[in-house]
Amino acid sequence: MNFASDNIVGASAPVLQALVQANSGALPAYGNDEITKRVKARFADIFEHEVAVHLVTTGTAANALALASAVPPWGLCVCHQEGHVIDDECGAPEFFMHGAKLVGLPGVGGKLAADDVASYLKSLPKAVKQMPPKALSISQVTECGLVYSLDEIKALGAVCREHGLSFHMDGARFVNALVSLDCTPAEMTWKQGVDILSFGATKNGCLMAEAIVVFNPALAEALDYRAKRAGQVVSKGRIISAQFEGYFADDHWYANARHANRMAKLLSEGLSGIPGVRLGWPTQANEVFPIVPKAIDQALKATGAHYHAWTDVSLPADERVGPDEALIRLVTSFATTEAEVRQVVDIARSALSRQAAE
Ligand SMILES: Cc1ncc(COP(=O)(O)O)c(C=O)c1O
Known part of the structure; x- marks a missing residue:
């Protein structure tokens, strides 16, 4: 039973088949091949927009290069205090931004509220001594498993426009959010003001395939040079x-995300039906954050x-993890089975009944 993340499994079958098929024969290097050209055109179809697309190998590379395109060395990039960009990338965005800084704001469930961002921006002194805000970065899905609604993204987009900020979305779990909202890729991005997107695919069936998708042509200008300088122009592109071709064919990416989200829902319902277990945040995509009695945590760990x-810093104000409780994160993927989900729920339930009997 491995619910550590959605990157702990290999590739799904159609992705692997596409990879094997692309392996034979000689093709131009550095992304000048026909497959890459087809995939870039497919991104434009998917987003119903002209886009510049850069294919990279990690989400960190996508985020760091996207933010470097959006923020000059003297600028600030606003994000959530728990955002992957500020918390889990070893300073890569700041390294590639050459001096610019990330500023993390609080918000329940890893979400930034438009009003809070606007108040923060208004509070900043405007003097040559102060770094001016130049971009906003949000994670869709958030680090607490929540999905921004279209209205919430739109409101953040409006704040960005009003204050002259570029709007970046970290979509490491992009399609899990799409499935959750039942909207189109265009509706979740540029139609609400998103300028540049880190489009994740590794967590949902690829081996290592992420894309920087640029809607605002001004941000695309130097991205190919930036990518090359970061070692992210792969010679066997x-x-x-x-991987993307296999991922997009027959809407395979949607099928994978629907499955992962459905497994999370099952897990969430199963666990929250056990007395003494509650959710830190509602389950909206493929991550479940239960607050469990320590007896359950120990029983699950004992079975391997x-x-x-997980950290409790973004819990709602009226929610606390008690001394005999633990807040944990369980992530489902395209490969999670119902049997695995049932096993976790059964172990959790019997741990509590054992404790009651003692
Ligand atoms: C919100 C978020 N962004 C980006 C990433 C991508 O990170 P990596 O550089 O490990 O591919 C992850 C992976 O954990 C993530 O959860």
């Missing part, structure tokens, strides 16, 4: 684009189940 303890 077809190895990344083939993998998952992570």
Whole structure:
């Protein structure tokens, strides 16, 4: 039972098949091959917009290069205090932004509220001594498993426009959010003001395939040079684009995300039906954050189940993790089975009944 993350499994079958198919024969290097050209055109179809697309190997590279395109060395980039960009990338965005800084704001469930961002921006002194805000970055899905609604993204987009900020979306779990909102990729991005997107695919069936998708042409200008300087122009570029070809074919990416989200819903319902268990945040995509009695945490660990303890800093104000409780994160993927979900729920339930009997 491994619920540590959605990157703990390999590729899904159609992705692997596309990769094997793309392996044979000689093709131009550095992304000048036909597969890469087809995939870039497919991104434009998917987003119903002209886009510049850069294929990279990690989400960190996508975020760091996207933000470097949006923020000059003297600028600030606003994000959530728990955002992957500020918390989990070892300073890569700041490294590639050459001096610019990330500023993390609080918000329940990893979400930034438009009013809070606007108040923060208004509070900043405007003097040559102060770094001016130049971009906003949000994670869709958030680090607490929540999905911004279209209205919430739109409101943040409006704040960005009003204050002259570029709007970046970290979409490491992009399609899990799409499925949750039942909207189109265009509706979740540029139609609400998003300028540049880190489009994740690794967590949902690819081996290592992420894309920087640029809607605002002004931000695309130097991205190919930035990517090359970061070692992110892969010579056998077809190895990344083939993964995307398999990923997009027959809406395979949607099928994978629907499955992952459905498994999370099952897990969430199963666990929250156990007395003494409640959710830190509602389950909206493929991550479940239960607050469990320590007896359950210990019983799960004893069976070798993998998952992570989680921070409580973004819990709602009226929610606290008690001394005999643990807040944990369980992530489902395209490969999670119903049997695995049932096993976790059964272990959790019997741990509590054992405790009651003692
Ligand atoms: C919100 C978010 N952004 C980006 C990433 C991508 O990170 P990596 O550089 O590990 O591909 C992750 C992966 O955990 C993530 O959860």
